[in-house]
Amino acid sequence: MFDKESHPLTELSFLQQREQWKTEDIHVNDFQLEIAGHPVMETWEEPYMKKLAEIATTNGGRVLEVGFGLGIAASYIQNNSINEHHIIEANNQVFERMESFAKSAKCPTFLYSGFWEEISSNFEDEFFDGILFDTYPITFDELHTARFSFFSEAYRLLKVGGVFTHYSGELEFTDEYVKCLRQAGFKKFSGQSVLVNPPSDCLYWRSNQIMASIIIKN
Numbered sequence: 001m002f003d004k005e006s007h008p009l010t011e012l013s014f015l016q017q018r019e020q021w022k023t024e025d026i027h028v029n030d031f032q033l034e035i036a037g038h039p040v041m042e043t044w045e046e047p048y049m050k051k052l053a054e055i056a057t058t059n060g061g062r063v064l065e066v067g068f069g070l071g072i073a074a075s076y077i078q079n080n081s082i083n084e085h086h087i088i089e090a091n092n093q094v095f096e097r098m099e100s101f102a103k104s105a106k107c108p109t110f111l112y113s114g115f116w117e118e119i120s121s122n123f124e125d126e127f128f129d130g131i132l133f134d135t136y137p138i139t140f141d142e143l144h145t146a147r148f149s150f151f152s153e154a155y156r157l158l159k160v161g162g163v164f165t166h167y168s169g170e171l172e173f174t175d176e177y178v179k180c181l182r183q184a185g186f187k188k189f190s191g192q193s194v195l196v197n198p199p200s201d202c203l204y205w206r207s208n209q210i211m212a213s214i215i216i217k218n
């Protein structure tokens, strides 16, 4: 929806060292999670997170979530019928909130602290039935690529017939998006539009719709 150069997030300063993200203090209020001065997650996304959780849990079984944030999607994932919930989170203080969440979780929940880039290779091929990926661009260079960089790992980690979804930041499947999905191996994908109501000063989304992607490994 925003191109890289004109994206409002470019007005914010980004961390110089990726590693710093882990130890940054977080600021949470009724409206958002802020880390390093960035609006990492906002509560207007709730209907969207609900839809992503529904998609990622379509097949039940073992579900991977990347990026806990405010735990909105995590709660919806646990409301659906699954056997295991695995969550990777990079920020230490968000991780502590995730530990509290896991104490009252309905199904076995496994927590991993760190960047997915350091952790996901520990999982065997085809380990998961569903994946919900929602991280945040930590450095300026990741603004446009953060989600695309996970696609080939999502393909490796999913069982055949498994379902992958992620924060798309799109209204439709753009040529670049489709190219990245195909390069990762995905051939079957569709989208559903979700109605949302971001405030007019939201720095990362401006439309009253956002696409929930349903990406299936076949």
Ligand SMILES: C[S@@+](CC[C@H](N)C(=O)[O-])C[C@H]1O[C@@H](n2cnc3c(N)ncnc32)[C@H](O)[C@@H]1O
Pocket: 035, 040, 041, 049, 066, 067, 068, 069, 070, 071, 072, 073, 074, 088, 089, 090, 091, 094, 114, 115, 116, 117, 134, 135, 136, 138
């Ligand atoms: C947009 S929030 C996730 C929101 C979440 N879906 C919810 O419903 O509240 C992004 C989260 O991903 C974490 N994160 C960012 N980059 C990451 C990475 N490379 N690996 C793991 N976690 C990451 C952030 O610390 C943050 O907690």
